[in-house]
Amino acid sequence: MAKRFVTTKVEVEGREETKVVELPTREPEPWGDDASLHIVGRRDKRMDALEKVRGEAEYTADVQLPGMLYVALKRAGVAAGRITSLDLGPALALPGVRGALTTEDVQGIKLDGVQLFDQTIHYAGQPIVAICADTLEIAERALREIRVEVEPRPHAIDAAAALAPDAPRVKPHGNTHRASPRIVSRGDLEAGLREADVTITREYRTPVALHTALEPHGAVAAWSGERVTVWESTQGIFNTRADLAEAFELPLSSVRVVKNYMGGGFGAKNGASFAAYTAVALSRKLHRPVRCIFDREGEQTDAGNRTATTQRVTLAARRDGTLTAISLDATIPLGIGGWLSSPARMYSEMYRCANVRTSETFVFTNTAPMASFRAPGNVEGAFGLESAMDVLARELEIDPLELRRRNYADHDQDKDRRYSAKHLDECYRLGAERFGWSRARSRKRDADARVRRGVGMASLCWGAGGGPPAYATVRINGDGSIEVLTGAQDLGTGARTVMAQIAAEVLGAKLEDVRTVLGDTERLPFASNSWGSITTASVGPAVRVAAEEARDALFEAAAGMLDAEPGDLESRDGEIHAKSNDKCLLIREVCEKLGDVMIIGQGSRGPNPEKTALSAFGAQFAEVEVDTWTGRVRVLRIVSAHDSGRIVNPTLAESQLEGGIIQGVGYALFEERVLDARTGLPLNPTMHDYKIPTVADVPKIDAFFIDIPDTVANHTGVKGVAEPPIIPTAPAIANAVLDAIGVEMAEIPLTPWRVLGG
Amino acid sequence: MRLIVNGASHEVAAPDHERLLTTLRERLHLTGTKLVCGRGECGACTVLLDGAPAYSCLTLTAACDGREVATIEGLAHDGTLHSVQRAFIDHDALQCGFCTPGQILAAVALLERQPHPTEDDVRRGMSGNLCRCGAYPKIVRAVLAAAEGESHDG
Numbered sequence: 001m002a003k004r005f006v007t008t009k010v011e012v013e014g015r016e017e018t019k020v021v022e023l024p025t026r027e028p029e030p031w032g033d034d035a036s037l038h039i040v041g042r043r044d045k046r047m048d049a050l051e052k053v054r055g056e057a058e059y060t061a062d063v064q065l066p067g068m069l070y071v072a073l074k075r076a077g078v079a080a081g082r083i084t085s086l087d088l089g090p091a092l093a094l095p096g097v098r099g100a101l102t103t104e105d106v107q108g109i110k111l112d113g114v115q116l117f118d119q120t121i122h123y124a125g126q127p128i129v130a131i132c133a134d135t136l137e138i139a140e141r142a143l144r145e146i147r148v149e150v151e152p153r154p155h156a157i158d159a160a161a162a163l164a165p166d167a168p169r170v171k172p173h174g175n176t177h178r179a180s181p182r183i184v185s186r187g188d189l190e191a192g193l194r195e196a197d198v199t200i201t202r203e204y205r206t207p208v209a210l211h212t213a214l215e216p217h218g219a220v221a222a223w224s225g226e227r228v229t230v231w232e233s234t235q236g237i238f239n240t241r242a243d244l245a246e247a248f249e250l251p252l253s254s255v256r257v258v259k260n261y262m263g264g265g266f267g268a269k270n271g272a273s274f275a276a277y278t279a280v281a282l283s284r285k286l287h288r289p290v291r292c293i294f295d296r297e298g299e300q301t302d303a304g305n306r307t308a309t310t311q312r313v314t315l316a317a318r319r320d321g322t323l324t325a326i327s328l329d330a331t332i333p334l335g336i337g338g339w340l341s342s343p344a345r346m347y348s349e350m351y352r353c354a355n356v357r358t359s360e361t362f363v364f365t366n367t368a369p370m371a372s373f374r375a376p377g378n379v380e381g382a383f384g385l386e387s388a389m390d391v392l393a394r395e396l397e398i399d400p401l402e403l404r405r406r407n408y409a410d411h412d413q414d415k416d417r418r419y420s421a422k423h424l425d426e427c428y429r430l431g432a433e434r435f436g437w438s439r440a441r442s443r444k445r446d447a448d449a450r451v452r453r454g455v456g457m458a459s460l461c462w463g464a465g466g467g468p469p470a471y472a473t474v475r476i477n478g479d480g481s482i483e484v485l486t487g488a489q490d491l492g493t494g495a496r497t498v499m500a501q502i503a504a505e506v507l508g509a510k511l512e513d514v515r516t517v518l519g520d521t522e523r524l525p526f527a528s529n530s531w532g533s534i535t536t537a538s539v540g541p542a543v544r545v546a547a548e549e550a551r552d553a554l555f556e557a558a559a560g561m562l563d564a565e566p567g568d569l570e571s572r573d574g575e576i577h578a579k580s581n582d583k584c585l586l587i588r589e590v591c592e593k594l595g596d597v598m599i600i601g602q603g604s605r606g607p608n609p610e611k612t613a614l615s616a617f618g619a620q621f622a623e624v625e626v627d628t629w630t631g632r633v634r635v636l637r638i639v640s641a642h643d644s645g646r647i648v649n650p651t652l653a654e655s656q657l658e659g660g661i662i663q664g665v666g667y668a669l670f671e672e673r674v675l676d677a678r679t680g681l682p683l684n685p686t687m688h689d690y691k692i693p694t695v696a697d698v699p700k701i702d703a704f705f706i707d708i709p710d711t712v713a714n715h716t717g718v719k720g721v722a723e724p725p726i727i728p729t730a731p732a733i734a735n736a737v738l739d740a741i742g743v744e745m746a747e748i749p750l751t752p753w754r755v756l757g758g
Numbered sequence: 759m760r761l762i763v764n765g766a767s768h769e770v771a772a773p774d775h776e777r778l779l780t781t782l783r784e785r786l787h788l789t790g791t792k793l794v795c796g797r798g799e800c801g802a803c804t805v806l807l808d809g810a811p812a813y814s815c816l817t818l819t820a821a822c823d824g825r826e827v828a829t830i831e832g833l834a835h836d837g838t839l840h841s842v843q844r845a846f847i848d849h850d851a852l853q854c855g856f857c858t859p860g861q862i863l864a865a866v867a868l869l870e871r872q873p874h875p876t877e878d879d880v881r882r883g884m885s886g887n888l889c890r891c892g893a894y895p896k897i898v899r900a901v902l903a904a905a906e907g908e909s910h911d912g
Contacts, residue, residue, distance in 0.1 A: 045847055052855030053843040053862060055790020055830030062789035135784075214794045214802060214856040214890050263792070263856030264890050296795045492854030492891050651850050659853060659892030687799040687888060695894040696885040 008607035010467030011614065012532035013267075014345050014377045021468035024545050024604045030711035031646065038572065039505040040716075041707075043651040047497040047516070048261070048490070057261040060233040061293055063220045069098050071278060071292035072139035073127045074146055075302070079366040079680025080155035080168065081121040083128060087147040091131055094145060096138035099286045101130040106281050109247045111274055112337030112369035121150065122170075122336040123366050124681045125301035127274060132282045132290060155366035157680040159310065159333040162365045170336070170364040177362035179340060184348060185357035186413065192325030192355030196316030198395050199325075204313065204384040205747040206730075207672035209306040211373055212692050215263020217303045218293030221279035227254045228283065232276045235265040235489055236529030241521045243272035244280055259519040265491045266663075267372030268304035270529055300685035304371025305673060307332050309343050311384035315392045321406040323353040328384070333363045338370035343381030346727075348414045349461050349615075350385060351407040366680055372531060374663060375723035378462055379730070383748060386458035386731030390738060399441060400735065401432055404459055404619075412613035420609060420712035423643040424459065424617035427706060431457075431641030434702055435621035445740075450629055453636075454740025457621045458728035464644065464720030465614020465713050466537030468605040471525035474503055474546040476554060476599040480574070480588030482509055484516045484546075488527035488539045493722055494652030495535050499543050501648055502716065506547035507554070508571025509587055525602075533616070533720025536648060538605055540716045546603030553599045558590045609712055616719045618642040620661070622699075622732040626740045631752030635665055635733055637700040640725055645710035646717035657703035657725040664729020666693045672749050759823045763788065764832025772819040779803045779814040782829060790830035790859045794888075801887030804860040804867075805829050811867035830859035833866070842866050842904045851900035853891035861887045865901045875905055 003023070010019050031037060051057040088100050103117040114122055117129060129146060133139035155170075156162035162175040169175070193199060219232040228250070234240045237257040245255045262269070275292040283290040294303060309332050316325035328347045332340075344358035373379075393400040405428060411418050432438070440455040472486040484503045490496045500514040507514075517524065527539050555566040555576070562569065562585060564578035571577065577584050591599075608614060621639045626632070638661055647653045670691035674683045684690045703725065709717025734745040737755065747754055761768045763786060772781050779796075782788045782805070794802035796815050803814040806828035833840045842865045845851070852858045861884065868875065868883040875883065880901045889897065 046850055046852070048855070049847040049850070049852060052852050052858050053830075053839065053846050054834060055788075055859045057855050058789075059792075059856065061793065062783075064784075064787060064789070212890055214792070214800070214854070214888070262854060264854045266890070296797075492852075494853075655850050655853055655891075655893065655896060658895050662892030662894060663890075686797065687795045688797075692888060692890060693892070693894075694885045694888060695898065696881050698881075698892075698894045701895055 006607055008467060010608060011463035011465060012534060013372050014342050014463060019468055021607045022604060024606045026545055026548065027606055028544060028548060028715050030715040031717050032709055032711050037505055039501045039511055040648050042501065042649065044497060044501060044511055044649055046494055046652060047500055059215055059261045059263050060218050060220060060231045060259065061215055063231045065220065065222055065289040068220070068289040068291050069132045069134065069286060070136040070139050071282060071290060072131050072136065072143050073298060074129045074143050075298065076121040076124060076126045076128050078121055078150055078152045079124045079157055081150045081152040083119045083121070083148060084151050085149045086129065088129065090147065091142040091145040094138065094142045096134040097131060097142045098134065099132045099282065101278060101282050105285065106277065109277055111277065114336055116277055123368050125368055130278050130282065132286060155680050157366050157675050159331045159363040159365065162333065162363050170366055175364050177334065177340065177364065180361040182340065182360045183357065184344060187355035189325050189327055189355050189357040193316050195318065195324040197319040198392065199314060199316040200388065200391050200395055201314045202388050202391060203746060204311045204387055206309045206380045206383050207749060208308045209373060209667055209671045210300055210673055210690055211266040211268040211304060212300065212687065212690065213264030213266055213268065216294040216296065216299035217269065217273040217275050219273060219276035219279045220289060220291040221283040222289035223283050227256065228280055229256045229258065230276055230280060231258045232273065233262045233269055234259050235269045235491060235531055236271060237489065237519055237521050238487055238526055239271045239529050240276060244276060247277060248280060256522040259489060262491055266374050267376060267531060270372060270531055296687065297685045300690055301682050302368045304373065305368065306373035306376065307334060307341060307370045309380045311343060313384050313388045315388050317392060317396060319396065321396055321398045321403045323351055323407045325355045326353050328358040330360045331363060332360060333365045335365055335367040335369040341372065341376035343377050343384065346378050346381030346385045349412065350409065350459060352409040352413065353407065367675065374660065374726050375462055378727045379667065382458060382460060382727045383730045386728060387734050387745065390456065390735040391744060401428060401437060401457055415613065417611045417613055420465065420612050420614045421645065421710040422617055423706050423708055424619065427617060427619040427641035427643055430706065431619045431621055431639050435639040437621060440623065451625055451627050452740040453623065453625050454736045454738070455621065455623045456732050456735025456739055457619060458731040458735065460618045460724050460727035462533065462616050462724045462727060463614060464533040464537065464616040464724065465608060466534035466720065467608045470527045470538040470542045470605040472539060472542040472546040472603045473525055474550040474601040476550055476591060478591050478594065478596060480513060480586065480591040482507065482514045484514060484543055485524050486518060486527050486539055486543065487521060487524040488518055488535050489530040490518055491530055493535065493656060494649060495530065497652060498536055498648040499539065502540050502543045503547040506544055507551050510574040513574060533722040533724065537714055537718045537720055540718055541714045542603040542605045544603065544716055546601040548601065549603060550599050550601030553601065554587065554590065557594055558585060561585055561590060561593060612712060614713045614719065616642065616644040616724045618724050618728065620728040620732045622736045624733060624736040624740060626737055626755065628741060631755035633669055633737055633750050633755060635699040640703040641706065642721065642724060643706045644721045644724065645713060645719035647705045647707050648718060650705065653705060653721045654703055656721045658701050660722065660725030661701055661703060661729050662693050662698055664726040665697060665699065667748065668730035668733040669749050759820065761822055762826045764828060770819065774820045776819045777815055778817040778819045778822055781819040782814060788829050788831050792856055792859060801864060802857050802860040804863045804887065806863055806867060809870065811864055830862060833862065840866065841907050842869065845900040845904035845907065849896045849900040849903060851893055851896040853893050857887060857889045861889065861897055865904065868901065869905055873905060877902060
């Protein structure tokens with residue numbers, strides 16, 4: 001008998017993990033190029049748009065329960081120190097205040113390695129006490145009555161300060177993560193450098209960027225007996241459930257996590273949030289439903305961020321452009337905690353090169369912990385690598401696109417394995433064509449003009465193949481309406497819609513008869529976090545299998561009614577048709593005859609192919625205008641060509657591309673968390689001072705897909721689309737600025753003073 | 759104090775310092791109007807006050823006595839969507855949807871002022887409403903399409 005449980009590799013956010021997987025009941029034939037599909041690939045409208053345009057979509061912040069109490073958080077006003085006294089008496093005495101939460105109430109519960117409400121202050125903005133009251137206004141007023149004395153201590157808010165010989169201790173065991181330096185190498189770097197005709201070395205810096213999701217982190221918790229229900233704005237309901245069950249020592253079945261809609265995640269909402277722990281603990285303590293939602297300042301201060309990086313890069317090449325050596329020395333300040341997101345991946349994967357050495361030093365600082373942020377690591381790494389590639393191209397006098405083509409990587413060199421599919425060459429070709437690359441490159445530059453134009457480009461790779469485990473159930477009701485049930489999340493990506501499209505395709509149902517139900521751990525089968533651009537490629541195949549199982553049962557039931565064999569039936573547009581005798585019945589009619597028989601199909605995601613890298617690729621081209629008097633950079637247009645396998649819904653996928661590119665424009669031009677160098681306090685924790693792009697900043701965008709199914713990756717042929725588009729935007733823009741004014745941009749964002757300062 | 763919200767009259771006992779956003783969300787349970795920045799920086803809480811756009815986070819309820827407030831919940835009439843709502847669906851002018859009520863009301867107000875805007879008018883007119891998902895290109899398209907549709911109807 002074949003083995004039922006096997007292991008497989010799954011890549012998420014640049015990290016590859018080994019997962020146990022239960023082999024699905026069936027492994028359908030891949031939907032190849034020639035598959036006859038009618039609903040998959042169609043530009044259907046977003047299925048939850050109606051609720052959203054009517055203001056009826058229920059977000060966590062909209063949950064209102066009878067007797068619900070509100071929480072306000074007191075946050076530390078120094079970057080390091082120790083609380084020497086805390087007197088809550090006057091605050092608790094205010095009418096309407098119902099209680100407080102301090103570190104004693106949540107002993108042993110840590111987030112990013114920090115004890116909740118710790119009496120030791122590790123960063124400015126760290127919560128030190130929660131007040132719970134009848135209204136938010138009362139809770140906020142009570143914060144001002146808290147009497148707290150803090151003994152400040154020396155702090156280190158950036159890598160240089162934390163690595164200095166006399167640096168204060170940020171963490172008891174030292175200021176660098178124990179994995180530092182993380183060195184990965186292949187070939188012989190020294191030999192590669194000797195082989196080269198041209199060598200360039202540069203240093204690049206990227207800023208701390210803030211997710212700035214419009215819906216802040218937040219949760220509502222309500223206990224009933226020994227069980228708790230938690231509404232949380234999260235990208236992972238099952239991760240959140242596991243975190244809370246562990247912290248409060250409950251069986252998983254006693255924690256129900258619900259998330260219908262969320263107002264953006266972008267990587268910062270991957271498990272139980274500070275707000276969730278707080279709401280659950282206070283609700284247990286006060287026997288009332290409790291709501292804890294971060295205010296905007298809290299969200300911009302202490303809700304995750306993209307790490308800053310310093311990247312010292314050496315590229316060496318032969319005269320013909322062949323790369324002979326790539327070296328990276330990177331310093332990555334994490335804040336007080338987080339995980340090791342890797343800028344090095346871009347350097348080792350993007351281009352063919354035999355001799356590569358990357359070194360990453362991860363530093364703890366007295367700042368809020370980092371979190372995944374849309375393509376963590378590759379976004380930062382792409383800025384360094386792709387900027388350096390253009391410097392090299394200028395040294396060699398080779399067209400930047402041509403230099404990249406000459407160093408095309410045809411397999412995953414790090415792990416010496418094949419790609420399931422790679423059509424980056426097509427992205428280069430079509431992207432350049434639609435952009436008019438050669439024409440734009442050969443245009444005469446006016447070196448005397450005040451406002452100068454330039455063009456630049458950059459490439460991307462991203463492990464977006466997804467994988468198991470993921471489960472789905474398809475139910476067909478007595479009236480022929482169909483439900484797809486899976487514990488995945490729709491962050492605004494369109495997951496609800498594409499899952500319904502896959503099920504409708506298999507069942508031959510009308511899309512409007514299919515509804516996707518997401519976001520409830522108590523009622524839905526497991527799916528992993530919606531992160532790493534993996535949801536469609538992970539959950540889609542499970543939905544396909546579940547729908548096939550349901551379709552087979554439906555056909556068996558219909559066969560007798562149509563005087564035909566099940567194998568003789570086909571379905572389309574909600575109608576089942578017997579090929580032999582041309583008899584037809586609507587799916588609805590079959591179901592009505594079945595009465596309360598509920599047809600249920602179960603599906604799961606099978607393992608990934610062995611010794612194969614599953615990656616999405618793309619190339620982006622930018623044209624900018626630089627005002628040499630003011631230093632202002634304006635992005636005029638961006639063309640972005642993507643290889644993400646099959647596209648289930650081009651309209652929704654293009655929305656993802658546009659969104660990623662626009663966030664990339666913000667990262668390139670405006671976005672930067674600024675801390676006061678002396679105190680470590682954030683100086684721009686508002687949406688006015690932390691600049692995200694407005695509609696007026698958006699260039700003309702032409703973003704499209706090659707749309708070739710990757711039948712090796714999984715049987716739907718799909719790979720992820722959400723993160724890839726943000727990866728090359730900043731370097732494409734910086735390279736266009738270099739082209740326009742002949743000045744290398746070593747640091748983003750490209751604010752006027754940086755452009756003028758060169 | 760009396761508020762006329764989406765055509766219905768409400769007696770509210772809001773204290774003098776309460777903002778309209780709080781009154782709508784917490785007293786009238788109209789949660790379609792969103793709190794994002796709370797200080798007039800993002801436009802998510804946009805409502806129409808006597809037909810003109812207003813940031814409800816910066817508007818005192820006490821200043822709205824007897825005035826007409828329109829929120830996203832009241833925009834569709836007898837189950838028929840407003841042309842701007844329809845256009846947002848048709849052009850996929852939203853992703854997570856959190857900024858959408860504010861975007862739609864800002865667009866409705868813009869088209870009231872300027873029934874035939876150019877693309878530049880839309881970009882200028884909508885630049886007070888932030889969207890982190892980056893639905894902007896499609897928001898512009900949706901607003902222009904709604905304007906186009908209305909001129910055909912008229």
